[in-house]
Amino acid sequence: MSETYEIIVLDLDGTLTNSKKVITPKTKDALMRIQKEGKKVVLASGRPTGGIVKLADELDLKSYGGFVLAFNGGKIINYETGEIVYNKTIPVELVPAVYEQACRLGVGVLTYKGNTIIHGNGVNEYSSIEAKINGMPMEEVDNFAEYVDYPVNKFLMTGEPEKIAKAQDVMRQTFGEQLNIFRSEPFFLEIVPPSIDKAYSLGKLLEYLGEKKEQMICCGDGFNDKSMIAFAGLGVAMANAQPEVKEVADYITTSNDEDGVALVIDKFM
DSSP: OOSOOOEEEEOTBTTTBOTTSOOOHHHHHHHHHHHHTTOEEEEEOSSOGGGTHHHHHHTTHHHHTOEEEEGGGTEEEETTTOOEEEEOOBOGGGHHHHHHHHHHHTOEEEEEETTEEEESSOOOHHHHHHHHHHTOOEEEOSOHHHHOOSOBSOEEEEOOHHHHHHHHHHHHHHHTTTOEEEEEETTEEEEESTTOSHHHHHHHHHHHHTOOGGGEEEEEOSGGGHHHHHHSSEEEEOTTSOHHHHHHOSEEOOOTTTTHHHHHHHHHO
């Protein structure tokens, strides 16, 4: 373990925010303190950029040169300058096939346009969760495959956990090397460009910053945090993390309702 951790990377839901989706005063104070000392805060989420902005502003990442890693790593933004450090999208020609599979599997499919969530085949209760988490409006379109004629950073399939588990198998068999497919929640299936995950994109960010992974702490709780927790100099799982996420962690902190992130900062930074 490194003596000097310069960067802390935080998943949002279940990690940075508590069960009410807010940053507690204790966690916020700890993050503001290390930023004043010159350390970097990176918000790394499966959320679209529009769903991260509010939390980035609350932590004043603009003033302290923090970074936003959206779409599970598909896009990295220098929050101070607005510069897009890295951006990888799904080829437009795959849209009809992804949509067709969603219809066949009986799950919802959505993507994003600016600060709007675009729905393809009906809104289900899990799609509504995505809208609520991000604080973004939803728009349902008649012909999803024709409407989405622009490159996107990700698709999200939504549905009952059993259906999503099946969809993961089918989509991986169908799209193999063309797309990276994994669950972020039991009811969310993330569909992103090949090789994209949080660890891969954090590697790109470290190159940009000229820092080493040994100087980085990554905290998370979900399936999609596993890669970055295994990658980091110090990989931290929340007490509320999925069991397989805890298995790859160097340290398990308290839960997101018990200021687990503040504890990590106080102990290691």
